[in-house]
Amino acid sequence: MSATIPPSGAASTELLSEPTPGMVQTARRRWGWPRDPGAHTPSDVGKAAWWFLAPALILIFVFFFLPVLASLVLSVTDFDIYAIANPSSTRFVGLANYTKLLHTPEFWQAVRNTFYFALVGGPLTIAVALGAALLLNAKLVRYKSLFRTIYFTPFVTTLVAVAIVWRYLYHARYGLLNYVLSYVGISPIDWLGDPKWAMPAIILLAVWKQFGYNMLIFIAGLQAIPQDLYDAAEIDGAGPVRRFFSVTLPLLGPTMLFVSVITMIGYFQLFSEPYVMTAGGPLRATTSVVLMMYEEGFRWWRMGYAAAIAFVLFIVILIATLIQFRLQRERE
């Protein structure tokens, strides 16, 4: 790629700082200015812009927006395994898929499980991330980038692989977690076999896996808080706890909003952890909305019904996002 780029000297590496007249001069000289002053009218630029956008917009439209709209259409049909072979057998069924869902206890259980995961796991992840960010932002600490890298590592690992690893760590008889707990007198827990413990076990894995990303964003947010605010608070006699609640937390507002929206959207899409670790069990205790959608749609090929599940998920995520924005605005 780089071989085709004409020699780009100092000017292009300094693109991101303010342009000095000298830089502009250099650039003009490089292109042999002036050559053809009228070559670029605004409409030329506009036309070029659409050429630049076309590949991305076409791909996103055809392979994302269009399927989303089609999903809405699919959800009001009885599209099933026969329709895959012969699409003309599909019938319009109105809201029948939705009413059927509302009367299916398994669906409500999946919704409850997903909310459990998002509303317990999400805040827990954010709390751990903020705690880690505060530790790494402390003035007394050195080797910050080393710790930061270590804490971020779980985030980049492959979820399927670490879910398999954790499945063995959670093993009721040979698992290391129970072994460690036995030292503090806790008798063995059947983490993934007990309906009461399976979801907490999955939450624990998710917190371990995801907190590093949020931590990075918190660190960036913390570094943006001006030091003199802390100094002023300290002169006024505010201790560390007070400083956290009256300086750090309010000023982290926008960061907190970003982190909680991103985390929540991700957590409502829970799928791989239960797929790999529990297959949705025991007693459907870890079947999430997306896992149910996958099974209805791609195992039993009830695609109209599955599309209705997908759409409910979308509505839930949309409402939750709006609530978060509202809460943030009220706080300000």
Next chain:
Amino acid sequence: MAGYEQQRTTPLGAGSSSADSSALQPTGQFGRGFESARSRRRIAQVILYTLLILGAIIAVFPMLWMISASFMPTGEANTYPPHLLPSRITFSHYRELFTRLNLGRYLVNSTLIAVVVTSVSLVVNSMAGYAFAKLRFRGRDRTFRLLSLGLVLPVQVAMLPLFLLMKNLHLINTYWGVIIPGMASIFGIFLIRQYALSIPDDMLDAARIDGASELRIYWSVVVPGILPILATLAIWTFLATWNDFMWPLIVLSDEAHYTLPVALANLSGEHVQDTELMMAGSVLTVIPVLAVFLFLQRYYIQGVMAGSVKG
């Protein structure tokens, strides 16, 4: 622990830092001042480092155990009390993965898909991100707002019709079925746009006055200017594609096309008792992404931090 001991003593040894700490702690009025500030600082450091090291152990332990167990003889990972280190090192699980279980094939599939998606998406997303940031055209803001709606749409909503679309295009069970939907991403366009906003307009105008074509401006002025964020996006896309599970699981039904995560999930169903074998498979899946991250983390971490906060 050695690092911690060293850290606890060095800053206290330096004269300047104790002056610092007494300035920070307004305890002088009680006449304890200097000594108390020093010991408080020391206690704070002990607490901080204890927590940090504890956190670090929890963060890396599962991966260290995974590596260790992958070298254990069959059955050793299922003993009580658990062994942390193999009693003797064996490579037999790795050998079995590559000979009998075809893992090499999946490794090639995963690499191929991740490399193609990453290279194509860099070009596609950077062109679009640059156009949104720097080119004036009618409907720009409206198009951008429409695109940003996509950020709250969960991808799973698209998957059922996307599967049917892929089926009609005869792309089910092909690499392209995984590659094509990954070639453009709204997140990628946002990331590039945010960074490209800081390219000075004068630079672009100067090149235009000189008669450079828009494509040439993109290649020789814009691309060199946004290299750092391109690096971030490249790493991000590579890791995300490598780690992706649900869509490849749906679209790849024939084992010969499996990516590593799909193959691994499949294996773990059949070989649930073979802990050591599964650990070896997990190591081979995780090590490539871990290596990419550790070598290029500078670009990655800074890009993540910069891209998110401004956006």
